[in-house]
Amino acid sequence: METMIMILLLCSIISITIIFFKKQTTRKKKSNTPTSPPGLPLIGNLHQLGRHAHRSLCSLSHRYGPLMLVHFGRIPVLVVSSAEMARxxxxxxxxxxxxxxxxxxxxxxxxxxxxxAFAPYGEYWRQMKSVCVLSLLSSNMVRSFRDVREEEIILTMEQIRKSSSLQVNLSEILTSLTNDVICRVALGRKYGGEVNFKELMKRFTRLLGAFSVGSTVPCLAWIDWISGLDGELEKTKNDLDEFFERVLQDHEDGDRQDRNDFVDVLLAIQREKSVGFEIDRLSIKAIVLDIFVGGTDTSYALMEWVMTELLHHPECLNRLQEEVRTICKGKPRVSEEDIQEMKYLKVVIKETMRLHPPLPLMVPHESTQDVKLRGYHIPAGTEVMINTWAIGREAVTWGPDAEEFRPERHLDSSVDFRGKDFELIPFGAGRRICPAISFAVVLNEEVLANLVNQFDWRLLVESTEVRTGVAESTGIAAPRMFPLYAIASTTN
Structure with a gap:
């Protein structure tokens, strides 16, 4: 009897699977959607995502094309893996x-x-973006925080100097530096003793890149509760809100007439209604949180990857040091004016963004209406993932050495990363391009120039990274999985 039941159950599963695939094939023929990898009932293509989704989707695109339709449970997802399709x-x-x-x-x-960053397209998003672009991230505001950047960079160089000729944890140093700069710029001061802000932000960014079963397969939403995701989300949400509420209260209670950090600007806009529409308390918290998401993990991860690549390619490090030290002419500190002349510095950063974009998969887009794309029908409500990691490694664009770190490829190239050239879009493009490009680039350039000007760098002799490769972490950004340790020695 048990054998018969097992046979019937197996036959039922096979029948359901066959019916599912026939429906999928029929639906595809009728709707003329892009090519799709075979999926499974209920979960679609979720089983084909590895630890790093950008790598898994890149591999699938080699077989199914640069415009590929996958299904994450009930959600249709258009995966874009080429510059041409991204355009x-x-x-x-x-x-x-x-x-x-x-x-x-x-x-x-x-x-x-x-x-x-994550608001749906519409009037609210347009209003909030205008506040960020005009009031928080304008060229004048970026220049106004020059002293903050310089002070924190000086402190960081001194910290490294105290460890000179000893192994230093560059990942930890760069994380602290970016966190301290953003804290001072956005909140007016550093936050350390009274709250473990770094740990809170690390938890936040990890969760932001986490996978929710309930969002893709609603009938399996209980898995998020069993796995602890629901509990983590609730706790992190409460901890963040409590922290930002305290920050806002500190600004409202204190005498801050001589200060001009982001919270001050937003509270003044709310108080004076100077932009023509209401900004409530939750919107202020959300915008400040955006600044941290875009300004800490992504910035420190990029600097971490720059130093990783330079340490693995000593000839590039030597060339960069020669350029920086020649322009600085013995000055201990590199200024923003000096950096304008450093062409090789800029292409080193550009090449790192090509191979290690701050967000390997851009923040997802979603179609608001049916549209024809390269002859394919894309229905409204389709999620779109643009694989910037794959686009940066396209051989058709970058040549047969696309996987190699070679900054020289950009010296005679007009391709830029500010959204006009779709071969290199680490900050996105179009309406949803990151508005903080200038803020991020200025900090990255200044930190890198000072690191290579004041110190000679090398990996530990016993380091195996060059032979084994460098593992990526998981999350919305993709920093190194393990900290970068290096030996710094002073140049004098």
Whole structure:
């Protein structure tokens, strides 16, 4: 009897699977959607995602094309893996794909989409973006925080100097530096003793890149509770809100007439209604949180990868040091004016962004209406993932050595990373391009120039990274999985 039941159960599973694939094939023929890898009932293509989704999707695109449709449970996802296709999405049909999908994670952590990066496309998003672009991230504001950047860089160089000729944890140093700069710029001061802010932000960014079963397969939402995701989301949401509420209260209670950090600016806008529309308390918290997401993990990860690549390619490090030290002419500190002349510095950063974009998969887009894309039908509500990691490694664009770190390839190239050239879009492009490009680039250039000007760097002799490769961490950004240790020695 048990054998018969097992046979019937097996036959039922096989029948359901066959019916599912026939429906999928029929639906694809009728709708003329892009090529899709075979999926499984209920979960779709989720089983084909490895530890690093950008790598798994890149491998699939080699077989199914640079415009590929996958299904994450009930959600259709268009995966874009070439510059040509990215141009169609982010320029030709930019308005159609300008919105963001909603998920349990962003709803919990980002005040239900009241921030700028993850807010749905519409009037609210336009208003909040205008506040950021005109009031927080303008060229004047970036220049106004020059003293903050310089002071924190000086402190960091002194910290390294005290460990000179000893092994230093560059990852920890760069994380602290970016965190301290952003804290002072956005909140007016560093936060350390009274709250473990670094740990809180690390937890936040890890969760922001986590996978929610309930968002893709609603009938399996209980798995998020069993796995502890729901509990982590709730605790992190509460901890963040409590922290930012305290920050706002400190600004409102204190005499801050001579200060001009981001919270001050936003509170003044709210108080004076100077932008023509209301900004409530939750919106202020959400915008400040955006600044941290875009300014800490992504910036420190980029600097970490720059130093990793230079340490693995000593000839590039030597060339960069020669340029920086020649221009500085013995000065201990590199100024922003000096950096304008450093062409090789800029291409080193550009090449690192090509191989290690701050967000390997851009923040997802979502189509707001049906659209034809390269002859394919893309229905409204389709999520779009643009694989910047794959685009940066396209052999058709970058040549047969696309996987190699070679900054010289950019010296005679007009390709830029500010959203005009789709071969290199680490900050995105179109309406949803990151508004903090100038802020991030100035900090990255100044830190890197000072690191190579004041110190000679080398890896430990016993380091195996060059032979084994460097593992990536998981999350919305992709820093190194393990800290970068190096030996710094003073140049004098």
């Amino acid at each position: 169609d999405v982010l320029k030709t049909h930019d308005r159609v794909f300008a919105s963001r999908p909603r998920s349990k994670i962003t709803k919990k952590l980002l005040y239900d989409g009241r921030d700028v």
